[in-house]
Amino acid sequence: MSFDRKIRIAPSILSADFANFGAEIRAIEDQGADWVHVDVMDGHFVPNLTFGPPAVKAFRPHVRSFMDVHLMIAPVDPYIEAYAEAGADMITAHVEAGPHPHRTLQAIRATGKKAGIALNPGTPVEAVSCLLDLCDMVLVMTVNPGFGGQKFIHSQIDKIARLRGMIGDRPIHIQVDGGIDPATAPLVVKAGADVLVAGSAVFKGGSVDRPEIYRANIRTIREAAEG
Numbered sequence: 001m002s003f004d005r006k007i008r009i010a011p012s013i014l015s016a017d018f019a020n021f022g023a024e025i026r027a028i029e030d031q032g033a034d035w036v037h038v039d040v041m042d043g044h045f046v047p048n049l050t051f052g053p054p055a056v057k058a059f060r061p062h063v064r065s066f067m068d069v070h071l072m073i074a075p076v077d078p079y080i081e082a083y084a085e086a087g088a089d090m091i092t093a094h095v096e097a098g099p100h101p102h103r104t105l106q107a108i109r110a111t112g113k114k115a116g117i118a119l120n121p122g123t124p125v126e127a128v129s130c131l132l133d134l135c136d137m138v139l140v141m142t143v144n145p146g147f148g149g150q151k152f153i154h155s156q157i158d159k160i161a162r163l164r165g166m167i168g169d170r171p172i173h174i175q176v177d178g179g180i181d182p183a184t185a186p187l188v189v190k191a192g193a194d195v196l197v198a199g200s201a202v203f204k205g206g207s208v209d210r211p212e213i214y215r216a217n218i219r220t221i222r223e224a225a226e227g
């Protein structure tokens with residue numbers, strides 16, 4: 001995949017119908033999703049539990065685009081190989097997940113997958129300054145991770161802008177995750193984000209039987225983001 005900064009919409013399947021992941025993934029891709037975002041939670045790093053490697057492996061054959069796996073787990077290093085083998089295209093770990101995020105990124109790169117590093121809202125952007133050369137993406141959380149449907153935290157906009165400056169012309173995506181909708185999308189894109197995760201705002205009102213709602217939701221976010 002060659003690098004560019006065109007806007008990508010990555011629906012989070014945390015907001016999908018949990019009894020119907022295969023059809024939900026195919027529906028969002030058919031309706032315009034660029035990536036599929038998978039939120040992995042461990043009930044320890046974040047107060048919620050979601051998908052182990054076997055679940056991610058079951059999603060894989062349904063994903064034709066790019067499977068972006070966001071690991072909200074600590075420790076993270078012991079599970080990297082399992083999520084790589086499950087078929088992730090990108091693995092993103094949190095900088096707060098342990099004392100050695102540099103080693104974590106090396107481990108992700110060693111699997112041959114794209115590597116991302118995520119920052120919680122309370123973590124300063126400087127936490128990733130020595131890690132950028134090992135990253136394909138930095139994820140700026142715009143809510144405290146754990147649940148879909150939370151309110152966007154506006155103080156993260158300045159963090160995105162400062163990160164954009166730190167990255168310069170390096171081929172590193174800036175992803176945002178949490179509370180992204182047609183109102184907040186233009187703010188984060190103006191600050192420098194290019195990959196927009198959205199759960200509630202994509203799945204709201206739609207279903208596999210009403211996929212045209214997904215199309216309208218994705219289009220509305222994209223148009224707002226592209227201004």
Ligand code: DX5
Binds near residue numbers: 180
């Ligand atoms: C938050 C997750 C997000 C979440 C986004 O812990 O990482 O991906 O599902 O959901 P919305 O778009 O509903 O805020």
Ligand code: ZN
Binds near residue numbers: 039070177197
């Ligand atoms: Zn996420």
